[in-house]
Amino acid sequence: MTDQEPDFAPAPDALSGISAASLPTPNKGEPELVVVPDVEAGAGEAAERIAAALIAAVERRGRADFCTTGGSTPIPIYLLLAHAPLVDTIPWSAVHVWWGDDRFVPRGHPESNVTSLDDVLLGGAGSTGGAPLPSSNIHPFPTDRALAELHDHRWCAARYAEELCAGVPIVEGNWPAFDMILVGVGDDGHVLSVFPESPALDGMAWTMGVPAPTHIGPHLPRMTVNPRLLEAAPVLVVTSGASKAEALGHVFGETRDDRRWPVQRTRRTGAIWIVDEAAASRIPPGLRG
Numbered sequence: 340m341t342d343q344e345p346d347f348a349p350a351p352d353a354l355s356g357i358s359a360a361s362l363p364t365p366n367k368g369e370p371e372l373v374v375v376p377d378v379e380a381g382a383g384e385a386a387e388r389i390a391a392a393l394i395a396a397v398e399r400r401g402r403a404d405f406c407t408t409g410g411s412t413p414i415p416i417y418l419l420l421a422h423a424p425l426v427d428t429i430p431w432s433a434v435h436v437w438w439g440d441d442r443f444v445p446r447g448h449p450e451s452n453v454t455s456l457d458d459v460l461l462g463g464a465g466s467t468g469g470a471p472l473p474s475s476n477i478h479p480f481p482t483d484r485a486l487a488e489l490h491d492h493r494w495c496a497a498r499y500a501e502e503l504c505a506g507v508p509i510v511e512g513n514w515p516a517f518d519m520i521l522v523g524v525g526d527d528g529h530v531l532s533v534f535p536e537s538p539a540l541d542g543m544a545w546t547m548g549v550p551a552p553t554h555i556g557p558h559l560p561r562m563t564v565n566p567r568l569l570e571a572a573p574v575l576v577v578t579s580g581a582s583k584a585e586a587l588g589h590v591f592g593e594t595r596d597d598r599r600w601p602v603q604r605t606r607r608t609g610a611i612w613i614v615d616e617a618a619a620s621r622i623p624p625g626l627r628g
Contacts, residue, residue, distance in 0.1 A: 354500040355543040359512025362570045366595050368608030370576075374619045374627055378579045381613045382415035385577045388611065389416065389519055390425045392573065396518035397433045404507050404517045406437045406564070408531075409452025412523035412577050417460035421469045431472045435506065439522060440532040440549075440563035441480045443492040450557050453479045478502060480562045493548035496562040500546040503564075514571040515545060515564075522569070524578040524618075527555055528586045528600030532563035536598050540566060566604050576605050579615040587614065588621030 375381045389405065396403035407413055419425055441452040448454065456477070462469025481502075485495040507515040522530050532549045533539045539547055542565060549561040578587070590603045597603040605612070619627060 353513075354497075354504060354545050356512050356514040356545065356565070356567060356571075357543065359510075359514070361511050362514070362567075363607055363609045365567075365570050365604040365607055366597050369626065370606060370608065370610035370612050372591075372622070372626060373611065373613045374622075375613060375615050377615050378415060381577055381579055381615050382419055384613050385416045385521070385575060386419035386425055388575060388613075389521065390420065390429050392519040393429050393434050397430045400508075401433060403430075403434045403519075404437060405434060406439050406517040406520040406568075406572070407452075407456065408439055408521050408523050409441065409455060410523055413521060414455050414459055416521070416577070417455060421460050421462060426470050429470070431470050432476075434472060435476045435478060436472065437478045437503070437507070437517065438480060439520060439568075440561055441482065442557060443482055443485070443495065443560040443562065445483050445486060446479055450559060451479075451482070453477075478506065482562075491548070492560040492562055496546040496548045499562060499564075500544070503545055510571050512567075512571070514568060517568070517572040520569060520572050520574045522574065522576055522602070522605065524576065524583055524586060524590075524602050525555065526582055526586055528590060528602050529555070530569070530602035530604065531566060532561040533566045533601045535601060537601065539563065540598060540601065540604075543567070566601060569604050569610075570607075574605050574610040576602070576610065576612045577614075578612075579618050581617045581620070583614075583618040584621045587618055591622045591626050 393403040438452050442450045444450050446453050460470050480495050480499050482495055503515045510516040527535055534552055546564055549563055551558045551560045590600050590606055
């Protein structure tokens with residue numbers, strides 16, 4: 340088994356999707372590409388768009404389901420969402436937060452994708468600031484339970500699919516559909532925990548366990564949602580820094596190959612990319628507007 344191969348058992352049909360003609364076609368057309376001067380400007384643009392999506396979803400159906408990410412990408416965004424004026428405009432009691440992927444570590448661990456939300460969006464333990472997001476509205480992968488009960492990351496991924504089934508609207512093709520998915524870009528072009536050449540690009544299970552990658556850190560087992568969920572919902576890709584420039588040059592190049600650059604799945608009509616000047620330096624000028 341390679342470090343790219345999902346090591347999960349096939350999911351029950353109820354927790355798997357099928358191809359659906361009505362969903363956006365991945366890797367087709369061009370996204371809305373917004374090039375900003377720096378990280379701060381990108382965070383501001385992203386926070387405004389996330390807030391608008393959450394508010395619109397609550398107005399439309401009484402609830403918003405936001406799928407977020409980890410790493411450094413969401414931290415400056417969370418800071419803006421957690422403070423005025425945006426914190427006062429979002430109906431937090433009706434917002435539910437999910438994760439596109441995580442590492443198989445306890446909540447609160449430095450490598451957990453939940454830690455930045457706890458520390459920044461919620462303001463951290465003992466803080467009087469932060470967003471008033473109810474704890475019952477926060478839906479991390481159940482790593483704490485899995486570790487306490489001596490289960491592995493595959494079990495953890497399977498339980499998350501069950502929670503998605505109970506909480507998130509299902510669209511054509513039997514896919515969970517969020518009101519907004521926030522993702523970053525790996526230096527190798529990965530998205531979620533779907534790495535180059537991953538068989539996950541062919542899978543239909545909603546969630547999967549992924550072995551610890553050897554080519555990129557941290558070298559920890561992971562859980563991820565299926566990259567096809569990026570077709571079933573509005574997607575916001577946010578990235579910055581010169582270290583991302585080479586990957587973005589490939590992603591927005593002439594070759595369409597999401598096995599080599601999985602984040603290219605979000606190079607499609609209807610997706611939004613917010614990229615700073617340093618990261619955008621190798622994107623062909625004709626695509627930068």
